Amino acid sequence: MKAVSQDVLGGPDVLHTIDLPRPVPGPTEVLVRVHAAGLNPTDWKHRATGGLLGEPPFVLGWDVSGVVEEAGAGSVIYKPGDEVFGMLRYPFGHGSFAEYVTAPARTFAPKPAVLDHVQAAGVPLAGLTAWQALVDVARVRDGGEVLVHAAAGGVGHLAVQIAKARGAYVYGTASAAKHDFLRHLGVDEVIDYRSTDFTTVCDGLDAVVDTIGGDYGPRSLTVLRPGGVLVSLVRTLEAAGLREQAAALGVRVESMLAEPDLSALKSLAALIEAGRLRVAVAAVFPLDELGKAMELGESGRTTGKIVLTVP
Numbered sequence: 001m002k003a004v005s006q007d008v009l010g011g012p013d014v015l016h017t018i019d020l021p022r023p024v025p026g027p028t029e030v031l032v033r034v035h036a037a038g039l040n041p042t043d044w045k046h047r048a049t050g051g052l053l054g055e056p057p058f059v060l061g062w063d064v065s066g067v068v069e070e071a072g073a074g075s076v077i078y079k080p081g082d083e084v085f086g087m088l089r090y091p092f093g094h095g096s097f098a099e100y101v102t103a104p105a106r107t108f109a110p111k112p113a114v115l116d117h118v119q120a121a122g123v124p125l126a127g128l129t130a131w132q133a134l135v136d137v138a139r140v141r142d143g144g145e146v147l148v149h150a151a152a153g154g155v156g157h158l159a160v161q162i163a164k165a166r167g168a169y170v171y172g173t174a175s176a177a178k179h180d181f182l183r184h185l186g187v188d189e190v191i192d193y194r195s196t197d198f199t200t201v202c203d204g205l206d207a208v209v210d211t212i213g214g215d216y217g218p219r220s221l222t223v224l225r226p227g228g229v230l231v232s233l234v235r236t237l238e239a240a241g242l243r244e245q246a247a248a249l250g251v252r253v254e255s256m257l258a259e260p261d262l263s264a265l266k267s268l269a270a271l272i273e274a275g276r277l278r279v280a281v282a283a284v285f286p287l288d289e290l291g292k293a294m295e296l297g298e299s300g301r302t303t304g305k306i307v308l309t310v311p
């Protein structure tokens with residue numbers, strides 16, 4: 001099978017297409033023919049730094065939408081031909097920038113029929129991150145108040161819709177050109193982070209989702225109600241001293257990494273089928289242009305998701 005790999009760390013030009021043996025599904029696994037693979041910031045961070053994976057060679061990619069080709073021994077929930085989508089286990093299950101992947105069958109949920117593979121591939125990692133941050137960690141519920149930083153980004157645009165679907169009042173930050181997009185998603189108060197300090201607008205919130213880092217962490221702590229929670233997706237808390245600052249303010253802070261989660265993925269699919277969760281696809285590239293796709297993503301200005309198609 002074709003896959004996009006790298007032998008050294010570096011810029012987009014280290015990526016190249018190679019031939020690899022088609023993987024064989026082990027017991028309880030399925031082999032999935034990848035039709036589309038979502039791109040996430042962690043892909044270009046790993047390409048450049050090795051991150052949690054260390055030294056290449058490796059094939060990156062965690063998001064998949066595709067068709068089950070073969071079920072391994074004892075795997076009964078899917079049969080060949082089933083359309084599925086999912087997030088490969090983070091970090092070590094990577095490899096969706098390829099024609100085929102294998103993974104435990106319950107990594108995948110049935111692809112929502114209302115989405116094509118390109119749209120579906122944009123959902124799992126960003127959607128599970130948003131779901132796990134808001135539902136599992138922050139336990140956002142009816143009447144809660146939530147701030148989502150980078151609300152127009154891959155994680156953010158799904159997070160604001162999930163928070164709305166759970167009955168929350170939602171604040172979202174983005175540059176002014178993206179405010180109409182945020183309002184369409186249901187954001188109650190949009191904040192232009194370039195002209196307005198969010199700490200002057202938000203106060204007494206139940207939760208903040210931080211996708212930015214830097215001084216956003218300490219500043220976000222100050223807009224929480226007592227017992228409120230900052231869910232940090234981007235930093236090591238201990239290094240930033242955030243736990244001590246949170247304790248002093250009587251608020252909580254959690255650092256979270258998204259995990260495959262069949263039940264949450266089915267919940268996302270149900271919201272999608274019900275028309276309550278939309279995925280915005282900013283750009284689509286063929287897999288052999290992964291480097292170009294990453295260059296666009298690394299600009300940091302994407303609205304929604306970038307997706308690779310795997311012909």
Ligand SMILES: NC(=O)c1ccc[n+]([C@@H]2O[C@H](COP(=O)([O-])OP(=O)(O)OC[C@H]3O[C@@H](n4cnc5c(N)ncnc54)[C@H](OP(=O)(O)O)[C@@H]3O)[C@@H](O)[C@H]2O)c1
Pocket residue numbers: 040041042125126129149150151152153154155156173174175176178193211212232233234256257258297300301302303304
């Ligand atoms: N821990 C986890 O499990 C996990 C999972 C997923 C992602 N993440 C991390 O979360 C971060 C976001 O991921 P993503 O996929 O959402 O990224 P993304 O789609 O690349 O985010 C792009 C968006 O960020 C916005 N943005 C940039 N700087 C901003 C600022 N200062 N204030 C408000 N918005 C700003 C941009 O809007 P403008 O053009 O308006 O600036 C753009 O819409 C990444 O660092 C990623 O690695 C962590």
